[in-house]
Amino acid sequence: MKVTKVKKTPVTQAKVSMAELWQESMADEDFRFEIKAQSVAVDIVRAISELGLTQSQLAEKLGWKPSRVSRVLHSAPNVTLRTLHDVATAIGLEFDVIYRRTHQLRAHQPWERQAILDEAMSLCLKISSLHDHAQVNLTKSEAMLDTARQLVRRGWNAAKVNVATELVQLPKVA
Amino acid sequence: MRFFLRINYKALGVPEQEPTPSSKPWELYARCDTKDAETCVLFQQIARMVPKDRKAAMSALHKLIIVAASGQPITSYYDKKQCHDIHTFTYQSKERTVWRIWKGDVVRATFYYGEGRTILLTHAFAKYEDKLTKAQKAMLETEVIAYIDAVNEKSLHFFEKSDNESH
Numbered sequence: 001m002k003v004t005k006v007k008k009t010p011v012t013q014a015k016v017s018m019a020e021l022w023q024e025s026m027a028d029e030d031f032r033f034e035i036k037a038q039s040v041a042v043d044i045v046r047a048i049s050e051l052g053l054t055q056s057q058l059a060e061k062l063g064w065k066p067s068r069v070s071r072v073l074h075s076a077p078n079v080t081l082r083t084l085h086d087v088a089t090a091i092g093l094e095f096d097v098i099y100r101r102t103h104q105l106r107a108h109q110p111w112e113r114q115a116i117l118d119e120a121m122s123l124c125l126k127i128s129s130l131h132d133h134a135q136v137n138l139t140k141s142e143a144m145l146d147t148a149r150q151l152v153r154r155g156w157n158a159a160k161v162n163v164a165t166e167l168v169q170l171p172k173v174a
Numbered sequence: 175m176r177f178f179l180r181i182n183y184k185a186l187g188v189p190e191q192e193p194t195p196s197s198k199p200w201e202l203y204a205r206c207d208t209k210d211a212e213t214c215v216l217f218q219q220i221a222r223m224v225p226k227d228r229k230a231a232m233s234a235l236h237k238l239i240i241v242a243a244s245g246q247p248i249t250s251y252y253d254k255k256q257c258h259d260i261h262t263f264t265y266q267s268k269e270r271t272v273w274r275i276w277k278g279d280v281v282r283a284t285f286y287y288g289e290g291r292t293i294l295l296t297h298a299f300a301k302y303e304d305k306l307t308k309a310q311k312a313m314l315e316t317e318v319i320a321y322i323d324a325v326n327e328k329s330l331h332f333f334e335k336s337d338n339e340s341h
Contacts (some may be wrong), residue, residue, distance in 0.1 A: 015213060018186050018217050021232065022187035022189075023187070025225075025229045035236055038236070039237075070253050107192070
């Protein structure tokens with residue numbers, strides 16, 4: 001008897017909800033702190049880079065060993081307020097601690113402002129273009145409505161004439 | 175057609191506004207089985223990890239998303255131990271290099287610089303050893319080659335996670 005091998009259908013991978021996994025992770029205080037700490041570290045690197053400074057130049061300004069600068073910028077989760085102050089002073093910037101509710105938007109860094117302005121400008125242009133289209137469509141709609149009114153009026157007038165004629169032609173009831 | 179999901183906060187499930195992109199941001203992508211963010215291969219690898227490793231992987235991706243938005247060299251945000259080239263191979267007469275990011279000594283995320291400002295996230299490994307196994311190297315190569323072939327065949331389909339996708 002001939003046996004035909006049936007090919008197995010590839011097993012579909014289970015779908016993954018990252019939102020659920022993220023929420024689950026955020027229940028862990030250490031994870032939340034880690035996320036915050038690395039965001040601060042990224043902001044410091046970005047600030048230095050936006051000012052055109054290298055990490056070795058920063059080390060020189062601070063009088064630190066390059067390895068210490070590297071630790072602060074890349075891995076140290078326990079950067080002290082003093083370290084933040086020293087780095088900010090060395091690169092000629094101020095820093096603030098801004099509190100917000102979880103659902104509120106975070107404050108923007110100085111280097112983000114241009115991108116935000118560009119985005120706002122692009123949105124304004126889109127809105128302006130939408131407004132122009134709407135204006136053209138409104139004019140067209142008004143013209144169509146006017147034509148429709150005229151047609152209805154003509155129709156009514158024609159109907160009135162027809163009814164009047166028919167009434168005249170009706171035999172008078174004694 | 176090969177589907178690649180844009181890896182951003184929305185895809186990662188982070189309920190925050192996306193980082194403000196610079197004028198030339200890097201764009202992170204990872205392969206999906208279908209045009210559905212929940213079939214993302216990288217996310218499936220992360221989901222299979224034990225909680226400690228999973229958190230490290232998600233934290234690594236969170237940082238990478240901010241770093242990518244800056245448009246600056248990825249390596250400037252990591253020291254050499256944290257981000258370095260891990261595997262080089264030749265395909266279609268060109269050297270291809272896969273990079274690796276370490277996170278907390280427990281998780282490694284690998285990526286490949288693709289066309290333009292595209293970065294392909296290939297894998298997330300929960301791995302304690304430094305050296306890649308032969309099997310892992312083969313997996314990296316397969317993923318990169320699939321991407322390069324899709325570029326050549328113009329069969330790439332990039333997409334973003336939409337608001338109305340179910341969780």
